[in-house]
Amino acid sequence: MKKIINDPKDVVEEMVSGLVSAYPKYVKQLPETLVVARNDDYDQVALVSGGGSGHEPSHAGFVGDGMLSAAVCGQVFTSPTPDQIYAAIKATDKGKGTLLIVKNYSGDVMNFDMAKDMADMDDIQVETVLVDDDIAVEDSTYTQGRRGVAGTVLVHKILGGFAREGKSVTELAEYGKELVQDIKTVGIALSGATVPEVGKPGFTLADDEMEFGVGIHGEPGYRREKIKPSKEIAEEIIGKLKAEFNWQKGDKFGLLVNGMGGTPLMELFIYFNDAKKLLEADGIELAFTKVGDYMTSLEMAGASITMIKLDDERARLLNEPVHTIAW
Amino acid sequence: MKKIINDPKDVVEEMVSGLVSAYPKYVKQLPETLVVARNDDYDQVALVSGGGSGHEPSHAGFVGDGMLSAAVCGQVFTSPTPDQIYAAIKATDKGKGTLLIVKNYSGDVMNFDMAKDMADMDDIQVETVLVDDDIAVEDSTYTQGRRGVAGTVLVHKILGGFAREGKSVTELAEYGKELVQDIKTVGIALSGATVPEVGKPGFTLADDEMEFGVGIHGEPGYRREKIKPSKEIAEEIIGKLKAEFNWQKGDKFGLLVNGMGGTPLMELFIYFNDAKKLLEADGIELAFTKVGDYMTSLEMAGASITMIKLDDERARLLNEPVHTIAW
Numbered sequence: 061m062k063k064i065i066n067d068p069k070d071v072v073e074e075m076v077s078g079l080v081s082a083y084p085k086y087v088k089q090l091p092e093t094l095v096v097a098r099n100d101d102y103d104q105v106a107l108v109s110g111g112g113s114g115h116e117p118s119h120a121g122f123v124g125d126g127m128l129s130a131a132v133c134g135q136v137f138t139s140p141t142p143d144q145i146y147a148a149i150k151a152t153d154k155g156k157g158t159l160l161i162v163k164n165y166s167g168d169v170m171n172f173d174m175a176k177d178m179a180d181m182d183d184i185q186v187e188t189v190l191v192d193d194d195i196a197v198e199d200s201t202y203t204q205g206r207r208g209v210a211g212t213v214l215v216h217k218i219l220g221g222f223a224r225e226g227k228s229v230t231e232l233a234e235y236g237k238e239l240v241q242d243i244k245t246v247g248i249a250l251s252g253a254t255v256p257e258v259g260k261p262g263f264t265l266a267d268d269e270m271e272f273g274v275g276i277h278g279e280p281g282y283r284r285e286k287i288k289p290s291k292e293i294a295e296e297i298i299g300k301l302k303a304e305f306n307w308q309k310g311d312k313f314g315l316l317v318n319g320m321g322g323t324p325l326m327e328l329f330i331y332f333n334d335a336k337k338l339l340e341a342d343g344i345e346l347a348f349t350k351v352g353d354y355m356t357s358l359e360m361a362g363a364s365i366t367m368i369k370l371d372d373e374r375a376r377l378l379n380e381p382v383h384t385i386a387w
Numbered sequence: 388m389k390k391i392i393n394d395p396k397d398v399v400e401e402m403v404s405g406l407v408s409a410y411p412k413y414v415k416q417l418p419e420t421l422v423v424a425r426n427d428d429y430d431q432v433a434l435v436s437g438g439g440s441g442h443e444p445s446h447a448g449f450v451g452d453g454m455l456s457a458a459v460c461g462q463v464f465t466s467p468t469p470d471q472i473y474a475a476i477k478a479t480d481k482g483k484g485t486l487l488i489v490k491n492y493s494g495d496v497m498n499f500d501m502a503k504d505m506a507d508m509d510d511i512q513v514e515t516v517l518v519d520d521d522i523a524v525e526d527s528t529y530t531q532g533r534r535g536v537a538g539t540v541l542v543h544k545i546l547g548g549f550a551r552e553g554k555s556v557t558e559l560a561e562y563g564k565e566l567v568q569d570i571k572t573v574g575i576a577l578s579g580a581t582v583p584e585v586g587k588p589g590f591t592l593a594d595d596e597m598e599f600g601v602g603i604h605g606e607p608g609y610r611r612e613k614i615k616p617s618k619e620i621a622e623e624i625i626g627k628l629k630a631e632f633n634w635q636k637g638d639k640f641g642l643l644v645n646g647m648g649g650t651p652l653m654e655l656f657i658y659f660n661d662a663k664k665l666l667e668a669d670g671i672e673l674a675f676t677k678v679g680d681y682m683t684s685l686e687m688a689g690a691s692i693t694m695i696k697l698d699d700e701r702a703r704l705l706n707e708p709v710h711t712i713a714w
Contacts, residue, residue: 064654078660116652325443333405
């Protein structure tokens with residue numbers, strides 16, 4: 061294992077320390093926690109997300125005006141504990157309730173739910189939106205149902221925009237439940253990732269091999285084969301998304317091509333270029349596009365394609381400025 | 388070689404196509420060129436930069452209000468041709484002159500100079516700022532004198548800010564020549580990068596080995612040894628920077644920790660955390676901090692530390708908002 065780290069046990073603590081000290085105008089660390097919270101004043105429903113670390117810039121990079129109020133950083137690929145999530149809820153509560161945005165993994169679901177119970181006793185109204193955008197497989201290693209992956213960042217953005225505009229926590233939760241049904245993602249991997257405390261890759265691929273449908277913790281996908289040209293990969297992935305959305309000519313969508321951590325931007329732009337051409341050929345109107353590392357898996361080489369069904373309001377919210385480290 | 392690409396010969400063309408179609412609100416492609424230019428109106432000195440591709444988001448990701456007017460994308464690790472640079476100068480000229488920001492590599496220096504000569508015949512006043520911030524080695528593979536690396540992005544930002552405020556091309560060139568002397572960088576690598584048309588890594592490192600002082604095209608550094616903890620790497624690199632700057636307690640600096648393309652944000656934040664602590668121990672005031680991928684080397688794993696000596700004006704310019712894809 062070659063990484064720019066110190067003791068593998070300390071990676072999350074040192075990362076959070078580095079992140080908040082690099083970007084004090086956006087974020088602060090809640091004392092005695094691994095919670096990254098907004099460092100400015102606001103008066104709205106609080107949005108709290110988080111999960112295991114190793115997916116940076118998710119979620120701390122999306123804390124700030126127009127997106128999250130706080131992100132709870134678990135250990136690498138490990139759900140944050142309920143007391144940490146509860147601390148985030150307490151610290152960001154403005155008396156208007158809290159919306160939890162949770163990726164669908166069993167550990168996260170359980171721990172965010174326990175934190176919600178703790179906050180209920182403080183009479184904080186807490187609602188939850190569960191994100192399960194990964195259509196590659198159904199139940200997976202850490203998941204009942206579909207996994208939550210890069211589409212989560214779009215949920216942060218749209219619900220963050222609505223929260224800033226004054227929507228209630230009940231409205232946000234109701235809207236969010238519909239929203240997540242309109243967001244779908246499929247990933248591919250060219251290499252595995254190494255959790256620092258484990259010291260070896262979670263899976264390995266041969267020098268000429270790729271895997272379709274891999275999760276962001278190295279969970280198995282649906283097929284391994286020889287590496288193919290970007291165009292052919294895009295054809296397969298866009299085909300899977302089309303089968304789910306069943307889109308028609310003229311439909312409006314957003315397209316996010318997300319890097320997994322070890323893939324250079326050059327490849328992401330090429331992959332985007334191929335995906336976009338296929339969508340144009342189908343007559344899809346793209347009202348939002350984004351390319352870069354948003355929901356990563358440590359140093360894994362690979363990328364995911366997320367599509368989101370848009371109307372004018374969603375497109376507006378996705379395109380409007382926010383004040384965060386990484387959007 | 389495993390990459391998400393199609394024909395290796397087409398990577399730059401397809402990347403530029405993807406980039407401009409993903410971000411039309413920032414940039415457009417000049418027809419029949421690999422030039423990425425601002426897609427909005429402006430009335431100021433034009434700033435043109437560029438170089439070989441493979442360093443994304445440099446330089447096209449920094450085209451936009453407050454930074455570059457255009458970026459010329461050469462083939463991978465290959466200088467753009469004079470006619471392409473000339474096309475960028477012509478297309479962005481607002482009658483106020485053009486500032487070329489050039490990384491110090493022999494091919495770039497020669498080709499940007501030839502383009503300047505072509506523009507001189509059109510009576511466009513063209514001045515050049517040469518960036519040579521890499522203090523790791525003196526003459527290198529493609530360089531007489533020091534190499535230009537991640538510090539170039541800070542030059543884009545500061546001179547871009549001044550240009551937006553109305554400074555003349557002569558003023559910008561004079562200021563730029565002083566500015567580059569106050570910016571210094573040292574990189575490290577944990578792995579090599581593979582140029583698509585070459586198909587194998589430019590250099591290789593053993594599974595437990597790193598190299599100090601590597602350039603952004605895989606040019607040799609100054610020492611190879613076993614991988615060390617982040618703290619010890621930071622001590623060595625900050626020590627080298629200190630020996631160059633000869634800073635005193637209370638001096639004001641900016642700190643950029645830049646990823647080389649294959650290194651996850653988690654490691655960059657840990658490395659930043661260690662560097663920052665060393666600078667704090669020296670009594671340095673950090674008035675600007677930034678962490679992420681800004682000047683990469685394809686999928687190379689590694690990072691560079693750039694420091695810039697600041698006064699209030701430079702700090703203001705570095706911290707003010709711009710409208711680009713990647714700043």
